[in-house]
Amino acid sequence: MILQKLIEHSQKLDMPPAGYESVPIKYIFDLDENGKFIETAILDGGAGARDTGILLNTPTQANQKAAKLLVGNGEFVFGVRKPPKEEETKEKRTLEEKKVAKRHQEFKALLEKCDRETSSKLIAAVLSFYKTADYKEIFRNANFDSNNRISFRINRKYPFNGEEIKKFWASRNKSSATKSEDIICHLCEKNPAVDRLPTKIKGIPNSKATALISANTNAFESYGLHNSKVGPVCTDCAEKFTFTINHLLSDEDSHLTVGKQVYVFWSKGGEFSPVKALQKPDEFFGEMDFGKSDDPEEVKLMFKSAFSGKKVAIDNHDDKFYAAALSATEARATLRDWLETTIPKAKGNLVQYFTNCYIKYQDHPHGIFSLASSTVFDARKDLPPNTYTKLLNTALKGARLPEDLLYRAINRAKAEKKPITHPRASLIKLYFLTNSKHKEINMVQLDTKSQKPAYLCGRLMAVLEEIQAGALGSTNATIVDRYYGTASTAPATVFSTLLSGSRHHLAKLRKGKPGYYTNLEKKLQEVVSDLHEFPKVLSLEEQGLFALGYYHQKQERFQKTEKEEK
Numbered sequence: 001m002i003l004q005k006l007i008e009h010s011q012k013l014d015m016p017p018a019g020y021e022s023v024p025i026k027y028i029f030d031l032d033e034n035g036k037f038i039e040t041a042i043l044d045g046g047a048g049a050r051d052t053g054i055l056l057n058t059p060t061q062a063n064q065k066a067a068k069l070l071v072g073n074g075e076f077v078f079g080v081r082k083p084p085k086e087e088e089t090k091e092k093r094t095l096e097e098k099k100v101a102k103r104h105q106e107f108k109a110l111l112e113k114c115d116r117e118t119s120s121k122l123i124a125a126v127l128s129f130y131k132t133a134d135y136k137e138i139f140r141n142a143n144f145d146s147n148n149r150i151s152f153r154i155n156r157k158y159p160f161n162g163e164e165i166k167k168f169w170a171s172r173n174k175s176s177a178t179k180s181e182d183i184i185c186h187l188c189e190k191n192p193a194v195d196r197l198p199t200k201i202k203g204i205p206n207s208k209a210t211a212l213i214s215a216n217t218n219a220f221e222s223y224g225l226h227n228s229k230v231g232p233v234c235t236d237c238a239e240k241f242t243f244t245i246n247h248l249l250s251d252e253d254s255h256l257t258v259g260k261q262v263y264v265f266w267s268k269g270g271e272f273s274p275v276k277a278l279q280k281p282d283e284f285f286g287e288m289d290f291g292k293s294d295d296p297e298e299v300k301l302m303f304k305s306a307f308s309g310k311k312v313a314i315d316n317h318d319d320k321f322y323a324a325a326l327s328a329t330e331a332r333a334t335l336r337d338w339l340e341t342t343i344p345k346a347k348g349n350l351v352q353y354f355t356n357c358y359i360k361y362q363d364h365p366h367g368i369f370s371l372a373s374s375t376v377f378d379a380r381k382d383l384p385p386n387t388y389t390k391l392l393n394t395a396l397k398g399a400r401l402p403e404d405l406l407y408r409a410i411n412r413a414k415a416e417k418k419p420i421t422h423p424r425a426s427l428i429k430l431y432f433l434t435n436s437k438h439k440e441i442n443m444v445q446l447d448t449k450s451q452k453p454a455y456l457c458g459r460l461m462a463v464l465e466e467i468q469a470g471a472l473g474s475t476n477a478t479i480v481d482r483y484y485g486t487a488s489t490a491p492a493t494v495f496s497t498l499l500s501g502s503r504h505h506l507a508k509l510r511k512g513k514p515g516y517y518t519n520l521e522k523k524l525q526e527v528v529s530d531l532h533e534f535p536k537v538l539s540l541e542e543q544g545l546f547a548l549g550y551y552h553q554k555q556e557r558f559q560k561t562e563k564e565e566k
């Protein structure tokens with residue numbers, strides 16, 4: 001189970017002690033060994049006016065509203081109320097003041113409990129401070145903001161860093177969180193399970209801090225269809241996988257946020273992250289001489305060298321690579337999918353993926369966002385979340401691209417003024433090259449030898465478009481605007497009409513630009529002579545071929561024009 005792999009990964013990280021969490025602390029009360037007040041200190045986290053202090057590993061609790069040992073805001077630590085947000089009635093005020101008094105009582109009760117169960121002199125000093133000093137007065141005089149976190153130091157030492165205190169807190173958390181001794185954590189199969197997870201995941205799009213509550217039973221291929229509860233887990237295991245997820249979410253190289261989902265990546269053994277290649281391929285492959293080669297093998301070698309980089313060491317065959325997809329609603333996070341493979345395999349699959357997407361006419365590879373967006377009108381609104389999972393499954397695992405992505409790309413092509421964009425062409429090519437029956441097709445550039453009627457029809461569309469543009473210049477509604485949809489699904493119904501229309505355009509060109517005319521007439525004959533009859537209907541895959549034929553022919557024309565201009 002992937003949660004176990006996350007727990008394993010936590011060993012590589014600098015984890016806080018059990019029951020501790022890294023939070024910002026703003027004010028410190030410095031005391032001597034007898035609890036005599038010395039001075040206050042303000043910790044500056046460097047965040048300016050809204051600074052909340054410096055991050056320290058301190059005791060935490062699953063219940064965010066409960067008192068924590070040695071750390072809290074002004075209400076807990078000194079019983080001094082936060083300033084009310086608006087005017088309030090007398091009743092409301094009395095009620096709030098009662099709540100604050102209770103919080104402060106809870107805070108002191110925890111210290112007393114700790115004092116009874118440990119022999120910590122530091123805790124004794126803090127308690128003695130409470131007994132002897134007019135602490136509310138000191139706090140108010142310092143003009144501190146009750147919203148920020150406060151803690152103590154005894155002779156410059158933080159009590160919560162003591163081993164004895166860490167042990168006390170860990171065992172207290174365990175016993176207070178345990179639901180039943182009978183239910184054992186399914187991850188470590190050792191500790192009793194708890195009903196509330198102690199720490200929360202931070203950084204999933206559209207959610208506040210959330211607890212991981214459900215996970216898929218199946219692996220990546222399931223595309224998030226089968227959800228189930230995470231299962232009974234103990235405090236220790238939950239802290240470890242949550243900490244690891246938070247760590248991955250805080251590092252831009254180890255996570256990829258796409259829409260409402262976020263993917264985290266980590267490895268065991270070697271170090272490897274696919275994030276930059278998938279997210280910003282133009283930067284990742286920056287120095288590559290992209291778009292020059294028409295030989296897939298050569299292209300593959302080029303991508304391969306980018307992934308092996310300047311590292312001398314060779315990846316070990318057992319080095320593992322993991323990915324997991326998370327999403328969240330208000331308060332619950334779900335582990336949707338995951339993937340487990342080895343680093344060399346993931347790299348090999350990525351090289352193959354970029355090679356499969358490669359088309360000579362593009363000046364850089366396209367990121368996973370562009371490919372996914374090419375299947376819908378508005379990626380922010382219309383994109384099914386599993387689109388990214390399907391693409392990642394192809395990129396990292398070498399899985400075939402499912403047909404529904406081809407279907408959606410083709411549908412978008414029919415609806416848009418510019419039917420085939422660079423990313424859409426790449427996606428269609430990726431579909432063909434990952435579905436084995438089409439492996440013989442190269443598709444890197446215009447294939448003048450292909451006799452496939454669908455491909456030839458696509459080429460013809462581009463030639464007719466060029467003829468129209470040559471004769472009429474730019475027009476409001478081109479034949480592509482008006483007929484691409486029909487031409488790519490039922491060629492026989494429109495091409496005869498389009499061809500006879502082109503005769504007029506050619507006649508006009510012949511008078512005005514005879515050189516250009518000859519050139520276009522030749523191009524037209526070259527395509528038409530291979531087309532014996534127009535197909536009545538084209539299947540989905542044939543529509544894909546049509547799209548590529550159109551795209552290749554059109555790009556070839558731009559390449560020529562560029563060359564001629566030079």
Ligand SMILES: [Zn+2]
Pocket residue numbers: 185186187188189190191233234235236237238
């Ligand atoms: Zn456990």
